[in-house]
Amino acid sequence: MLVTLNEVLLDAKKNKYAVGLFNTVNLEMAMGVLAAAEELRSPVIIGSAECLLCYSGLDDLSNMLLPMAKRASVPVVLHFDHGLTEENVKKAIALGFSSVMYDCSTLGFEENLSAVKAICDYSHSKGITVEAEIGHVGTEEVSVPSDAYTDLDEAKQFAEFTGCDALAIAVGTSHGAYKFKPQLDFERIEKIASMIDAPLVLHGGSGLSDDDFRRAIAAGISKINIFTDINVACLKAAHDNYAAGKGMTDVMGAMSAAVKEATMKKMLLFGSNGRA
Numbered sequence: 034m035l036v037t038l039n040e041v042l043l044d045a046k047k048n049k050y051a052v053g054l055f056n057t058v059n060l061e062m063a064m065g066v067l068a069a070a071e072e073l074r075s076p077v078i079i080g081s082a083e084c085l086l087c088y089s090g091l092d093d094l095s096n097m098l099l100p101m102a103k104r105a106s107v108p109v110v111l112h113f114d115h116g117l118t119e120e121n122v123k124k125a126i127a128l129g130f131s132s133v134m135y136d137c138s139t140l141g142f143e144e145n146l147s148a149v150k151a152i153c154d155y156s157h158s159k160g161i162t163v164e165a166e167i168g169h170v171g172t173e174e175v176s177v178p179s180d181a182y183t184d185l186d187e188a189k190q191f192a193e194f195t196g197c198d199a200l201a202i203a204v205g206t207s208h209g210a211y212k213f214k215p216q217l218d219f220e221r222i223e224k225i226a227s228m229i230d231a232p233l234v235l236h237g238g239s240g241l242s243d244d245d246f247r248r249a250i251a252a253g254i255s256k257i258n259i260f261t262d263i264n265v266a267c268l269k270a271a272h273d274n275y276a277a278g279k280g281m282t283d284v285m286g287a288m289s290a291a292v293k294e295a296t297m298k299k300m301l302l303f304g305s306n307g308r309a
């Protein structure tokens with residue numbers, strides 16, 4: 034069934050587990066992630082990010098993912114991840130996404146604040162939830178210097194003023210395959226979690242250790258974003274099966290199965306199994 038972030042993250046925050054966002058940019062990935070959620074009776078968040086729209090656009094994605102989300106036997110949030118433009122955020126909402134991220138984290142604090150507040154007011158009037166980011170989670174190349182991590186007072190002011198439904202914070206993770214060993218600032222997560230009501234989000238989940246996930250969730254993370262790991266699992270299955278002489282339809286099945294397995298591993302670590 035299609036739900037918003039509130040239906041899955043408020044319980045996760047209360048009961049100290051995390052719900053995974055798994056970006057699903059094609060049918061094989063969507064089938065794999067939803068099969069994992071149904072088998073483990075886990076709530077799940079699917080969707081795509083604005084930087085991935087050149088591979089599969091919002092219209093096609095919503096036509097594919099919305100019926101799949103509605104039909105699923107577990108709660109599914111259809112979330113537009115890292116929306117960068119007001120135009121695409123509003124388009125995602127018009128197409129039926131139940132949740133959006135408006136990522137203005139590269140702007141200054143005041144600009145981020147007012148841009149996100151406007152989108153929160155717009156989205157909430159339509160029953161859609163909003164995630165925002167304070168501090169900035171970068172790419173895999175370099176670790177973000179700790180002085181660019183989320184500031185505690187800014188996070189509090191931002192969450193209270195905007196009324197955002199989830200807040201992504203910068204605490205030492207980066208997007209993509211890490212080229213350095215991530216060192217998470219668990220203490221900062223704990224402090225921010227104690228100061229604000231909105232559930233906290235950890236981006237750049239691929240490549241973190243099992244212990245990182247456990248400690249981040251214990252400290253107060255309620256949503257963890259994963260893309261690279263299921264991407265790699267999908268691609269490896271395609272490669273291995275093609276190399277073994279399998280045809281296209283067999284390769285498609287193997288891709289979904291690999292995504293399902295990789296997703297299930299994360300759900301078990303996040304503790305979202307049995308929560309649907």
Ligand code: 13P
Nearest residue numbers: 209236237239258260261
């Ligand atoms: P990874 O690709 O590093 O897992 O990051 C996912 C993410 O944060 C999507 O928003």
Ligand code: ZN
Nearest residue numbers: 208236237258
């Ligand atoms: Zn992200």
